[in-house]
Amino acid sequence: xxxxxxxxxxxxxxxxxxxxxxxxxxxxxxxxxxxxxxxxxxxxxxxxxxxxxxxxxxxxxxxxxxxxxxxxxxxxxxxxxxxxxxxxxxxxxxxxxxxxxxxxxxxxxxxxxxxxxxxxxxxxxxxxxxxxxxxxxxxxxxxxxxxxxxxxxxxxxxxxxxxxxxxxxxxxxxxxxxxxxxxxxxxxxxxxxxxxxxxxxxxxxxxxxxxxxxxxxxxxxxxxxxxxxxxxxxxxxxxxxxxxxxxxxxxxxxxxxxxxxxxxxxxxxxxxxxxxxxxxxxxxxxxxxxxx
Amino acid sequence: xxxxxxxxxxxxxxxxxxxxxxxxxxxxxxxxxxxxxxxxxxxxxxxxxxxxxxxxxxxxxxxxxxxxxxxxxxxxxxxxxxxxxxxxxxxxxxxxxxxxxxxxxxxxxxxxxxxxxxxxxxxxxxxxxxxxxxxxxxxxxxxxxxxxxxxxxxxxxxxxxxxxxxxxxxxxxxxxxxxxxxxxxxxxxxxxxxxxxxxxxxxxxxxxxxxxxxxxxxxxxxxxxxxxxxxxxxxxxxxxxxxxxxxxxxxxxxxxxxxxxxxxxxxxxxxxxxxx
Amino acid sequence: xxxxxxxxxxxxxxxxxxxxxxxxxxxxxxxxxxxxxxxxxxxxxxxxxxxxxxxxxxxxxxxxxxxxxxxxxxxxxxxxxxxxxxxxxxxxxxxxxxxxxxxxxxxxxxxxxxxxxxxxxxxxxxxxxxxxxxxxxxxxxxxxxxxxxxxxxxxxxxxxxxxxxxxxxxxxxxxxxxxxxxxxxxxxxxxxxxxxxxxxxxxxxxxxxxxxxxxxxxxxxxxxxxxxxxxxxxxxxxxxxxxxxxxxxxxxxxxxxxxxxxxxxxxxxxxxxxxxxxxxxxxxxxxxxxxxxxxxxxxxxxxxxxxxxxxxxxxxxxxxxxxxxxxxxxxxxxxxxxxxxxxxxxxxxxxxxxxxxxxxxxxxxxxxxxxxxxxxxxxxxxxxxxxxxxxxxxxxxxxxxxxxxxxxxxxxxxxxxxxxxxxxxxxxxx
Numbered sequence: 001x002x003x004x005x006x007x008x009x010x011x012x013x014x015x016x017x018x019x020x021x022x023x024x025x026x027x028x029x030x031x032x033x034x035x036x037x038x039x040x041x042x043x044x045x046x047x048x049x050x051x052x053x054x055x056x057x058x059x060x061x062x063x064x065x066x067x068x069x070x071x072x073x074x075x076x077x078x079x080x081x082x083x084x085x086x087x088x089x090x091x092x093x094x095x096x097x098x099x100x101x102x103x104x105x106x107x108x109x110x111x112x113x114x115x116x117x118x119x120x121x122x123x124x125x126x127x128x129x130x131x132x133x134x135x136x137x138x139x140x141x142x143x144x145x146x147x148x149x150x151x152x153x154x155x156x157x158x159x160x161x162x163x164x165x166x167x168x169x170x171x172x173x174x175x176x177x178x179x180x181x182x183x184x185x186x187x188x189x190x191x192x193x194x195x196x197x198x199x200x201x202x203x204x205x206x207x208x209x210x211x212x213x214x215x216x217x218x219x220x221x222x223x224x225x226x227x228x229x230x231x232x233x234x235x236x237x238x239x240x241x242x243x244x245x246x247x248x249x250x251x252x253x254x255x256x257x258x259x260x261x262x263x264x265x266x267x268x269x270x271x272x273x274x275x276x277x278x279x280x281x282x283x284x285x286x287x288x289x290x291x292x
Numbered sequence: 293x294x295x296x297x298x299x300x301x302x303x304x305x306x307x308x309x310x311x312x313x314x315x316x317x318x319x320x321x322x323x324x325x326x327x328x329x330x331x332x333x334x335x336x337x338x339x340x341x342x343x344x345x346x347x348x349x350x351x352x353x354x355x356x357x358x359x360x361x362x363x364x365x366x367x368x369x370x371x372x373x374x375x376x377x378x379x380x381x382x383x384x385x386x387x388x389x390x391x392x393x394x395x396x397x398x399x400x401x402x403x404x405x406x407x408x409x410x411x412x413x414x415x416x417x418x419x420x421x422x423x424x425x426x427x428x429x430x431x432x433x434x435x436x437x438x439x440x441x442x443x444x445x446x447x448x449x450x451x452x453x454x455x456x457x458x459x460x461x462x463x464x465x466x467x468x469x470x471x472x473x474x475x476x477x478x479x480x481x482x483x484x485x486x487x488x489x490x491x492x493x494x495x496x497x498x499x500x501x502x503x504x505x506x507x508x509x510x511x512x513x514x515x516x517x518x519x520x521x522x523x524x525x526x527x528x529x530x531x532x533x534x535x536x537x538x539x540x541x542x543x544x545x546x547x548x549x550x551x552x553x554x555x556x557x558x559x560x561x562x563x564x565x566x567x568x
Numbered sequence: 569x570x571x572x573x574x575x576x577x578x579x580x581x582x583x584x585x586x587x588x589x590x591x592x593x594x595x596x597x598x599x600x601x602x603x604x605x606x607x608x609x610x611x612x613x614x615x616x617x618x619x620x621x622x623x624x625x626x627x628x629x630x631x632x633x634x635x636x637x638x639x640x641x642x643x644x645x646x647x648x649x650x651x652x653x654x655x656x657x658x659x660x661x662x663x664x665x666x667x668x669x670x671x672x673x674x675x676x677x678x679x680x681x682x683x684x685x686x687x688x689x690x691x692x693x694x695x696x697x698x699x700x701x702x703x704x705x706x707x708x709x710x711x712x713x714x715x716x717x718x719x720x721x722x723x724x725x726x727x728x729x730x731x732x733x734x735x736x737x738x739x740x741x742x743x744x745x746x747x748x749x750x751x752x753x754x755x756x757x758x759x760x761x762x763x764x765x766x767x768x769x770x771x772x773x774x775x776x777x778x779x780x781x782x783x784x785x786x787x788x789x790x791x792x793x794x795x796x797x798x799x800x801x802x803x804x805x806x807x808x809x810x811x812x813x814x815x816x817x818x819x820x821x822x823x824x825x826x827x828x829x830x831x832x833x834x835x836x837x838x839x840x841x842x843x844x845x846x847x848x849x850x851x852x853x854x855x856x857x858x859x860x861x862x863x864x865x866x867x868x869x870x871x872x873x874x875x876x877x878x879x880x881x882x883x884x885x886x887x888x889x890x891x892x893x894x895x896x897x898x899x900x901x902x903x904x905x906x907x908x909x910x911x912x913x914x915x916x917x918x919x920x921x922x923x924x925x926x927x928x929x930x931x932x933x934x935x936x937x938x939x940x941x942x943x944x945x946x947x948x949x950x951x952x953x954x955x956x957x958x959x960x961x962x963x964x965x966x967x968x969x970x971x972x973x974x975x976x977x978x979x980x981x982x983x984x985x986x987x988x989x990x991x992x993x994x995x996x997x998x
Contacts, residue, residue, distance in 0.1 A: 011470050012393025019384035019445060020399055026440045027406055027414055034417040044652040045673055047998040064989070090311070093304045100300060106555055107312045110319075113547045115366075115499045117520040121540045124524065125325065126318045130826035131337035131533060133321040139338065147821035150767040152976055165315070173562040226412055229501040233521060236768045240971035247412055247502075254416055255506070255645035255652075257960050259996055264416050271413035278408070330600070334829065349600060356603020419652060428653035506649040510590050510657070511637045522640040523597040535600040 034264045042261035044254065055265035065266060067241055068249040069273075071156060075245060076224040078160035079167075084216055087168055091175030092205070105176070112169030116229035123162040124149070124234060155235045155243035163230055167223075171216045178212035179205070214285050218278055225274050246270050326350075326541045330532025337533060349538035358511055359539050362519035363546065368431060369504075369515055370497040373438035377493045378486055380439060385448025386474050390460065400449070406442030411502075419506055429509040438497050444489050451485040452478065487561035498547065516543050584633060587895045589903060590657040592637040592647070593618065608910060612851055614844055614917045621913065625906045632899045642666075644959050651675055656888035658900055662709065664700030664882040665950060665958040671703045672956060677889045678706040679904075682897060686905030696948065697922035700882045703953075709884035710904050712911070713843075713919035716880035716944050717775045717869055720831060720839040720849055724863035729756040729837070739870035743808045746872060750817035753837050762818035763836035765827035766973065770966030773809070775879055776840070777969060779869050780805045782949045783877035792954040793994045797965070798980075798987040805873070806972050806979045813973045820974075834859030840869065843941070846918025850936050866937045868944050880948030882922060920945060957993060964989045 038056070041049045059065050090108055094101045114122070126133045127148040135145030148158040182205065190200045206213075228247035231237055237244030237252075244252075246266065253263035300308065325333065327345040353359050387393075388400050418437060419428075427433035455478060463473045504515045511519065520539060551558060598615040606624040611617045622634055637657060639646045644666065650656045651670075662670075670676050683689070690698055690707055697711030721737045729752055731738045740746035750761035765772050777797075781788055786801050812818050819827065819836055831839040832852055839845070846866055853864035869878055885904065892900075911923045912932055920941075926932050951958060965986050972982035 009393045012387055012391040012396065015387025015391060015474075016384045016393075016396075016399060019380040020403065022380065022436070023403060023406060023440050023442065026418065026437060027409060027442075028402070030414040030417040030421055031409060033421065034414060037417060037420075041996060041998060043673075043998045044648055045675065049998065063985075086311075090308075093300060093308055096300070098299065100305075104308055104312055105559070106552070107315050109555075109559070110548065110551065111315060113495065113498075113551050114544055115517045115520075116501050117517045117524070118540045118544055121520060121524050121536065122318045122322050125337070125533065125537065126321065128823075128826070129821055130829065131333070133318065136338045136341075150821040150823075152974070165318070168315075170562065173559060176559075177562070222410065226410055229517075233524065238768055238967075238970070239974060240967050240976055242976075250412065250416075251502070251645070252963075255648045256963060257957075257993055257996075258648060259993075260416060260420075262996070267412050267416060271410055274410050275408050335833065352600035352603065357599045419649070423652060423654040426654065429655050505646070507653065509637075509650045509653055509655040510635055512635060522638055522646075524640075532600070 035268065037261055038265040038268055040261045041259075042264075044258045044260050048261075051261070055262045056269070058262065059265055059269060064241060064244075065246075065249065068244050068246045071243060072225055072227065072245040074156050075160055075163075075227055076221060078157065079163050079224045080217060080220045082160070083164050083167055083171060083220055084213070086164070087171035087216070088175055088209075088213075090168065090172045091179060092201075094172075095176055095179045105172070108172055109169035111166050114166065116166075117233065119162060119166045120230055120233035123158075123165075127158055127162075127234075149235055150239050152239050152242045155239065159227075159230050159234060159243055162234065163224070163227065166230075167220070171220065174212050174216055175209065178209045182208040214281075218281055221281065222274055222278055225270070225277065246273075322537050322540055325534055326538035328534045330534045333533045349535045350542065352535055353538055353542050357539070358514070358519060359516075359542055361512060362514050362516045363543060365431075365434075365508075365513060366498060366516040367546075369434045369438075370494050372431065372435045373497040374490050374493045376435060376439045377441045377444050378490055381441060381444035381448045381489060382479060382482065382486070383474075384445045385450075385452050386478065388445070388449045389452035390457075391470075403442050403445050406440070407446065411437075415502060415506075422507065428507050429513050431513075433507050434504055434513070434515070435497075437503055438493070438500065441493065444493070447489055448482065448485060451482055455481055484561070487557065491558055491561040586631055586633040587893075587899045588633045588635055589659065589896060589899050590635045590637065591622065591659045591903070592639060592643065592657040593661040594639055594641045594643045595661070596641075597638050608913050611913075612916075613848055617913055617917060621907060621910055625903060628906070629899070629902060632902070634903070642959060651888065656890060658892070658896065659885050659887055659903065661712070661883055662886045663959070664697075664709070664711065664884050665955075667701065667709055667884065667886060668703055668953060669956045669958070670886065670888075671708045675889055676708050677887045678708055679710060679887055680707045682887070682901045683707060683710060683904060685898070685901040686908065688905065688908055692908075692923055692925065694920075694922055694924050694927070696880065696882060696920075696945070697884075699950070699953075701884050709886040710908065711922035712883040712885060712907075713914060713917075713922050714880055714882045714945070714948065715843045715919050716878045716948055717779060717840055717842055718846070718941060718944070719867050719869060720841060720845055721865045721867065722831065722834055722837055722860060722863055723865050724859075725753070725757050725759060725834065725837045729753040731837075737865055737867065739867060741871065743804075743872050746808070746870075747811065747815075747817070750812065751815070754817060757837070760817055760819050760836045761838060762812060763822070763827050763830050763839040764818045765822055765824040765841065766813075766818075766970065767821060767823040767826075769824045769827075770962050771842075772840070773966045773969040773973065774962045775842075776809060777802065777805055777965070778879035778951070779877055780873050782879055783871065784874035789952055789955045792956065793991070793997070795961070795987055795990040795994070797990070798983040801873070802983055803979055806969060806983060808872075809969070809973045810975070810979060814975060832858075832860065834863075843918040843920065846937055846941075847916055850918075865940070867940055868947065876943065876947045878944050878948045880944065880950060883919075884922075956997065960993060961990050964993065 039050060039052055041051045094105050125131060129135050129145035129147045138145060146154065148154045186204050187200065190204050195203065226247055227245045228251065231243055231245050231248050232251065235243045237248050250263050250266050253259050253266060321340065324340040325337065326349055328340050329346055329348060332339045388396065422428050422433055427436070459477060460473060463477045499517065501517045504518045505521065508514050508518055520543060523536060523539065595614040595618055598613065598619055602611060602616045602619040604623065605611065605620050606627050608617060608620045608624055611620040622636065626632065626634055642663065647656065647660060690702060693711050694714065696714045701707055701709040701711045719739065723732060723737060726732050726737045731749060731753065740749050753761040778788070781801060784801055786799065788797065789795055813820065819830055822830060827839060828845065830836060849860060849864050852858050852860040853862060855861060868876065887900065908923060911921050912926045912929055915921045915926060915932060916935065921927060921932065932938065968982040968986035971977040972979045
């Protein structure tokens with residue numbers, strides 16, 4: 001322990017107590033409450049019937065749930081690498097003190113302050129084939145509009161594009177902050193060795209950004225596995241459920257179909273997925289570290 | 293931002309400008325649509341490319357719509373949540389970093405487990421819990437879930453640990469109480485961390501959608517995210533595209549203004565997360 | 569910023585000693601046009617007419633404040649969340665087909681007493697209205713209208729295709745004839761025969777399927793926990809829809825608003841959609857220079873299979889169960905009475921009235937096209953009253969029919985999946 005040891009017990013609890021109490025009441029308790037409900041056939045209005053693992057058995061046999069899991073993975077795999085590469089490039093290009101760089105940093109960050117409903121409002125009227133910006137621009141050249149929000153092959157990419165557009169700000173800032181942490185003398189040493197810019201990037205910059213890179217990938221993966229608002233508002237999960245991510249399915253199960261127990265079971269599976277995937281990422285990272 | 297060759301290379305600049313255009317075009321399109329009369333857009337939304345422009349949609353928002361109210365609700369909820377998170381996490385962070393008490397490690401470990409629990413895992417039971425407590429459709433009901441921020445506690449604990457203990461000892465020698473020490477000596481030193489945590493919490497709360505969607509039950513408690521959701525899903529029957537887009541612009545302006553005014557501080561605050 | 573907040577605060581937090589009732593509705597948001605208007609007679613569209621009615625009620629009853637929640641259509645997930653939160657509104661618009669869902673779970677208050685206070689009895693309702701709102705011998709909602717699907721027709725384009733006789737459109741009498749007409753229409757006009765809202769509009773597909781199954785007296789729901797939709801008849805109907813889509817005889821990729829506008833702009837011949845578009849399209853038909861000027865007709869769904877039929881439903885006002893004070897109950901009763909007196913104004917949207925007295929009003933008979941659609945009152949049918957979860961079922965069916973129509977799945981597979989999913993939903997009901 002670092003601190004002076006004069007603190008009495010009650011002082012310690014006085015400082016951590018308020019948070020811990022709220023935390024237990026609003027996170028830990030509902031977590032166990034949810035696990036308990038997931039063993040029941042339960043509706044939204046308080047009716048319960050204990051069924052053991054039946055809800056989980058149904059989930060593993062439910063093709064719609066499988067489809068939702070696949071859609072969620074597709075979205076995550078489209079969004080996270082794209083976002084990581086673009087924001088890393090942006091940070092590299094904009095890591096300088098010029099006025100232009102400052103303005104551009106502002107431009108690329110600006111979308112992050114919009115809330116999800118405004119994001120979807122804007123993007124609906126960029127993408128929709130009858131009134132959208134893209135359709136109107138294509139129209140100038142006499143081309144047919146593209147049905148981004150209803151074509152089974154286009155809805156998932158459309159959601160990914162809107163999400164990337166929306167999410168550039170934070171990872172870019174994290175990368176910029178990481179770049180600022182790299183001591184200048186490493187670059188000077190590299191320059192003395194006449195290393196090319198390419199070599200400098202691979203040998204100096206990227207390894208130094210390793211921590212930030214991992215942070216960005218893990219944060220974004222966890223966030224995109226839980227994607228909801230964009231899908232609900234832009235495509236309603238359509239066409240025919242092709243763009244329905246897990247969280248939208250959970251919402252529909254609970255409030256559309258009133259199957260609360262089943263919905264919570266799906267939420268628990270999502271919880272495990274997020275946990276396992278982040279743990280795997282962490283494990284992969286620490287293993288490569290050990291290799292060095 | 294000082295490193296890097298001073299000029300952006302021409303190739304990179306072209307790429308950046310194309311990127312910037314993609315960032316800005318949807319926003320400009322939204323603005324143009326919001327400045328057109330609805331009947332004109334009804335025939336063809338391409339009308340937005342050319343004048344005449346009008347402010348009638350904005351008049352309509354101010355005259356008779358709940359958008360200003362939703363904006364206020366979003367501000368109250370986001371600011372309240374942010375203040376609450378800063379207070380709770382600072383107290384807890386200090387306690388975990390500096391004080392000795394039974395089960396300290398156990399409690400800290402318990403809190404860190406929370407980092408791995410996604411909101412989706414608890415939102416439905418929490419909804420049932422709040423119903424039993426009669427907390428729905430109220431500001432406390434909207435704010436409370438946001439106060440559970442294990443990341444905030446982790447972050448503040450780390451920050452307090454990084455402050456030299458000698459400061460505490462000097463202050464204690466001067467006879468300062470534990471709380472005075474926390475409040476007068478250490479807390480001011482954590483301002484950069486407070487800013488970082490504050491910006492993240494505010495943005496997170498501002499963007500929250502699912503919880504207010506199911507917790508706010510009357511329109512005068514809707515936050516912006518929920519209020520604007522219902523009108524866009526049946527926009528065919530709305531007053532029209534222009535009005536809808538004016539809502540979007542109107543609702544974004546305050547936060548964009550704050551962002552432009554405090555850009556430097558926000559950027560610095562966000563960068564704080566990566567440094568630790 | 570602070571000043572703005574202060575300004576907003578002072579505007580919003582005025583103390584108010586009026587009795588407050590919370591009214592939740594769909595029908596969209598039209599505050600920009602009708603936000604402060606009380607002029608019901610000149611209002612257009614469902615949203616406009618209802619909004620001016622409520623404004624007029626508040627003006628006439630200064631002691632009552634009506635808080636309005638506008639929900640995204642159809643609003644049932646949000647209503648369910650409100651019930652689960654223990655804080656439902658006072659009055660809610662609900663489809664009659666959905667009422668028994670909530671009534672069977674004891675979530676609604678019967679309204680006989682409240683309506684009697686307002687001088688309304690079940691005798692005042694039309695037969696369809698009565699059937700829609702009376703459950704277990706009690707009135708569980710105030711019926712508001714009867715709605716159904718209709719063919720909205722652009723007669724100028726039909727004339728171009730030679731599909732008019734004596735000023736009336738010629739509609740097909742069999743599936744084969746429909747395809748013939750559609751191909752002929754496309755060849756003559758270069759435009760699709762049908763305009764359809766096929767994206768995010770579950771009602772479209774399900775209305776078509778139910779209508780033509782009812783026309784053949786098919787038992788879609790033999791009992792409360794079983795659907796039979798994977799049948800030769802259903803397959804034939806969905807295959808027809810598939811052919812129409814695959815052969816480009818309909819617009820594609822349009823959601824409700826896109827389809828609505830496409831018809832307004834004369835981009836296709838026939839738009840199968842509900843009664844509610846009669847009002848807005850009639851307005852277009854009276855406006856010189858518009859594509860629909862003097863070129864609009866509306867008719868019931870043509871009889872393609874079996875007998876003439878229409879899948880109909882109706883809107884109604886339900887009152888969720890919760891504690892209410894006497895002044896609140898009185899305010900609700902007055903509100904319902906006020907609306908009931910203005911049921912005629914609501915029928916200007918195109919809907920059929922829920923109150924018998926409206927049917928005899930000369931101004932109702934004078935409304936355009938009412939003669940053309942009168943048949944719907946006789947041919948209209950609903951699903952059996954024991955069928956619960958109709959809104960959720962509609963969503964599931966629509967998803968599968970959409971997959972079949974757009975070719976994502978073979979028709980047989982889609983209907984098999986639809987049947988399995990609906991039966992699973994019904995089997996899980998508590």
